[in-house]
Amino acid sequence: MPVLPANIMMECTMDYDSIAKAGSMLGSGAVIVMDETRCMVKSLLRLSYFYMHESCGQCTPCREGTGWLWRMMDRIEHGKGRPEDIDLLNSVADNIQGRTICALGDAAAMPVRAFIKHYREEFVHHIEHKTCMVPSYI
Ligand code: SF4
Structure with missing residues (x-):
């Protein structure tokens, strides 16, 4: 959600x-x-891994899209993100949502847009500084 x-x-x-x-x-x-010590980039990375793992692979947007969401989140989390990745994440989510035969596709896509909408500055910080902006996060 x-x-x-x-x-x-x-x-x-x-x-x-x-x-x-x-x-x-x-x-x-x-x-x-999740409290203020939680890195929202790492949270979305974990969530995207879950949906990639759970995708049964029957629909192309879900099978391919969940994998791409995870790969992009993995590179952002590990300091290899590109500025255009944030819009690309939204674009991949747009291409999954409403295009699959079960609700898992929508469930994978909806959080991506909300994380970026509400916590975009954390994604930008990860990409620009290659590290987390939450000081107490370990
Ligand atoms: S949306 Fe559902 S049916 Fe389609 S690949 Fe994902 S898990 Fe399988």
Whole structure:
């Protein structure tokens, strides 16, 4: 599901309608909370690995797209990202979402756009400085 920053979450009432209005979904009702020490680039790297691993490979956009999302996130995380990678991530997500036969494709694509929308500065910092901008992150 799309990630939401704390200032938006604090305005929600933790019900399906409220979360949907804020731009995400509650799905099965599970919630992951990440505090300010969590690197959002590494978080998306981990998430993209999960979806690449879970893709059954039946649809080309999901099979190829989840692999490319992970490869791009891996290079950004490890200091080899390029400035154009941020827009490319969005483009790959756009080419997965709504083009697959099951919901896993959408589930892989939606977080990418939300991570970049709300935490773009962390991605830019990783690319420009080849390291994490969260000081306490180890
Ligand atoms: S969207 Fe679903 S059916 Fe298509 S490749 Fe991904 S996991 Fe398989």
